[in-house]
Amino acid sequence: MITIKGLKKVYPAKHQDVLAVDNLNLEVSKGEIFGVIGYSGAGKSTFIRLLNRLEDPTEGQIYIDGKEISAMGKQQLRKSRQEIGMIFQHFNLLWSRTVRDNIAFPLEIAGISKGKRRARVDELIELVGLKGREDAYPSQLSGGQKQRVGIARALANNPKVLLCDEATSALDPDTTDAILRLLVDINEKLGLTIILITHEMHVIRKICHRVAVMESGRVAEQGDVLDVFLHPQQQVTKRFVEQVMGDKDQEESLHLLENYQNGKVARLHFVGETTNQALISQVSKQFDVAVNILQGKITQTQKGAYGTLFVHMEGSDEEIARAIAFIKTTSVEVEVDADAE
Structure with a gap:
């Protein structure tokens, strides 16, 4: 589903360029939940922004469902982005819009008719468990409810891939568990491929099928979650496993x-x-x-x-x-x- 070859991102600086992602290679299968974990500064957030071209790569190729995202021009990219949903750590909701209108926003941009928009929004509200909160504004919602709105909005255009950038970092443990269960439910019901960026190993443990551990812009270790937990090879991985196993x-x-x-x-x-x-x-x-x-x-x-x-x-x-x-x-x-x- 997703193939990444020799991905590199360099930010020019006055005294010394910053190498954020360095020769990254990954394969993500269709329908799997793939975790990317790393400490602050590991390059994981830059990596996920490269996936949907919020950042342009310095080198390398990104293929999603057979299409080379990294080589697309603006017009083609705008259309392909509809197949890539994204949810954020701090929700990124429109505070002057209701839950319904927030979810409908990407459908408006895509030019979907009002009737079809309403039907799709109703469907998504049911899916993410927000029935009865359709007319509430973000300021009236809990953190978990805000993230549910963000997830529904990301699913509006029926994407093939869902990117989650520290989607549970701002939430308490119980709410985190509820959001993770929702992501698993969405993955199973829709067959959606999910890439989840986090610095918390318990998040990887609970829902991911495979994991890549990032350090200094590179993939230090990757494999099935159970294998990585049982036999961590790199020191950075051992530190993450220690978070869970104590x-x-x-x-x-x-x-x-x-x-x-x-x-x-x-x-x-x-x-x-x-x-x-x-x-x-x-x-x-x-x-x-x-x-x-x-x-x-x-x-x-x-x-x-x-x-x-x-x-x-x-x-x-x-x-x-x-x-x-x-x-x-x-x-x-x-x-x-x-x-x-």
Whole structure:
């Protein structure tokens, strides 16, 4: 659906040019939710503005649904932009217009008749859950409601791609979850391709199928969300994963070992269906070992659940070895961290 080749953006400056996006290459499949994550200054917002030509690339090509957006002239680009919806962090609503009129605005620009506009707006109001708020002004809406208006407006012209630039950053956690659920619902109902820019890993975890991690204008790492969470390669990715999994808390929990005189600590990695197994109970029943859970966390992604559990096993070396061998047969990954002495 979207192919990006050698994308580069340089901003000229008096003393030294600023390289915002540097040789970026990506493929986004039709109908997927693709996340792009990076810290401030990573180049992710410039990247998304290049996608719909709010910024012109210095080098490289952008293809959307087989059309080279990066090579289009103004007239052709104006028409192609109707197939690319965009929602923003701070909503960008017209404050003198009602909810209905905000949503209808892109349809007016496209020259759609009044009757068809009204029917389409009614459809969108229902889709985003704003029934009963049609005549309200932005100042009368909550943050979540404003973003719902922004989403409805972005969908007005039946786009093939929806670009989300930090769409939940200005919202509280509960409202963020509601907006993310709405985006998933839209993705499933309309088969819409969504590219979501964020600096929050929990947003990626909750709704994205694949993710690209940006740093210094480049893609540092990319892949399926579950794979990236399980096996982060780059330091920047490890920092983002830590946001969700709380590795620091897990490390701190190992100080509990001071309370034990013998045994071993094992780190168990659960993926997919194995997260639902009553594994600790099974081990305790089948082997002469005492198992104490020190720290654990299981979380969900679009591709399945995964988690890490730190356990302390106390018993004879032979019996602990048998218990660990049994755990490995269940497809749970086991890493023995240290002896408690």
